[in-house]
Amino acid sequence: MTEIIKENNRVVVKIFGEEYPVTGIADxxxxxxxxxxxxxxxxxxxxxxxxxxxxxxxxxxxxSIASEYYEKENTLKSLNFQNNARVKSIVKRLDRVLGK
Numbered sequence: 001m002t003e004i005i006k007e008n009n010r011v012v013v014k015i016f017g018e019e020y021p022v023t024g025i026a027d028x029x030x031x032x033x034x035x036x037x038x039x040x041x042x043x044x045x046x047x048x049x050x051x052x053x054x055x056x057x058x059x060x061x062x063x064s065i066a067s068e069y070y071e072k073e074n075t076l077k078s079l080n081f082q083n084n085a086r087v088k089s090i091v092k093r094l095d096r097v098l099g100k
Contacts, residue, residue: 015044016054041065 011024013035022031041061051057 014040016046016057038065 010021011031012019012021013030013032014020015035015038020035023033038061041064042057045051045061045064046057049057049060051060
């Protein structure tokens with residue numbers, strides 16, 4: 001669990017056993033959620049591999065997070081494309097019905 005220490009807009013988060021001060025970002029709850037997610041990904045990566053190097057675990061966790069991001073981004077683009085096509089179809093039908 002991430003600890004919040006308020007001090008001049010400062011949050012100290014704990015990721016994979018290390019504390020990291022983060023400053024200058026207003027939404028402390030968001031920072032903590034992100035830190036907790038990164039922490040869980042690093043722990044998951046460490047548990048599922050034989051790697052003992054903190055740096056390598058961090059890189060593999062970052063790659064996993066980036067992969068998730070790109071998968072979600074592609075899904076969102078596809079949904080946006082589908083929605084745009086539906087809206088255009090509805091507009092065409094409305095134009096026909098309204099006689100434009």
